[in-house]
Amino acid sequence: MHTSHWFSLLGLLFTAAPAASAPQSFGAWFDARVKAEKAVVRERFQLDLDGDGQEDDVVCYDFKDAEGPGTTTPVILVGMATGERFALRGGGLGPIGFVGCPSAPSSKTKGRPNSLYLGGNGLTGYVGSVSVLFDKKGPLLVGGNTGDRYHAWRMDLVSQRTELSSYEYSESQTEEPVPSRSAAMLVSGTQEPAPPAPVWVSWGKKNWSGDADAGLKAQWLRKGTTVTLIATLHDDQPVPAADASAKAILGADHLELWWSEPTADSTRAVQLGVARTADGKPVATWFQPPGRKDQALPAIRWTAPDRFEVDLPVSWLVPKPREGGTVHDGDVEPPSALASFTVVFSDSDGKGQETLVATTEQRPGATNFSSLYLAEPGSSYPRLSKGVFSWRPIQPSTTLRELVSE
Structure with a gap:
């Protein structure tokens, strides 16, 4: 009896309480x-x-x-x-x-x-x-x-x-x-990577017979302060690297990652080379090292014979904004996380570099980059x-x- 009386009293109290007014539209x-x-x-x-x-x-x-x-x-x-x-x-x-x-x-x-x-x-x-x-x-x-x-x-x-x-x-x-x-590569801040960015045969088109000969899909995903490149390759004649030396990687099928490293007063071109050995071991080297001495190589994974992943700290790619300063991309102020970055697949077919498939239409280089637009964690697009x-x-x-x- 006491319990039923208590619930009846609660019902009266909640019924009598005025409904909260809806916020003004x-x-x-x-x-x-x-x-x-x-x-x-x-x-x-x-x-x-x-x-x-x-x-x-x-x-x-x-x-x-x-x-x-x-x-x-x-x-x-x-x-x-x-x-x-x-x-x-x-x-x-x-x-x-x-x-x-x-x-x-x-x-x-x-x-x-x-x-x-x-x-x-x-x-x-x-x-x-x-x-x-x-x-x-x-x-x-x-x-x-x-x-x-x-x-x-x-x-x-x-x-x-x-x-x-x-x-x-x-x-x-x-x-x-x-x-x-060139590609405006989107780095998704959600659980799913962005769709593949467009690519071009930037060099050696006379040696290229189609995507099955040399193809590249570049996708990006952001988790906190790290961005991950997911690169899927198509190659009819895989050529592994003999070892981790720059000469061996250049002579094999390999990926080149170019980016513009922000410095205090300017930028510096960085180039990373990545390949795999005959037994599937990932190997990498700096073709053009960062300005910081003894910079460790980023985390690299070959998750399948045709799939490569690399984790890069956002701080390597995006300059910290100067106090009171404004960074411009052409004449439009960019979002808060914009980097200069190019992904390249170099196909050798055992004869040295024959074809370059890249996220730039022009041949990749230290002054020719595509762009990387980083979304915030949880967002699909970058913040304006x-x-x-x-x-x-x-x-x-x-x-x-x-x-x-x-």
């Missing part, structure tokens, strides 16, 4: 702020920006400039269905002082996420844009473009490709320049640097006016 909050502050809404639409199946809010607004006939700089707000809110405004795209309001995509491209396209124009014909997704921490970079009368640059992390065209104008120029292509659009999280107490005047 982004749409309701924004409508109230627009009404109170007399903001001008330029764009408003919904788009699933984090892939969770729920529509997220995107708005763009400005204010009539009290001191002139124009308007203030537009501000873009993103309200996630999960409750997080972010503001984007300002520069970060080369000479572009501000970005224009985005528009809702007219259609969805199969196989691509619903990214938000943000861009603007600058002086002397300069244009720049980025495509972003979002998670609970903020925007994630999935693509970028810049261009002016001297260049056109395009990077896409869905296809993992970069193209750069350089223009030299003259009266005799009649043809468009041939773009320089906060210098781009001066993005930041916002709270329900934030006013629309203060986002313009910052």
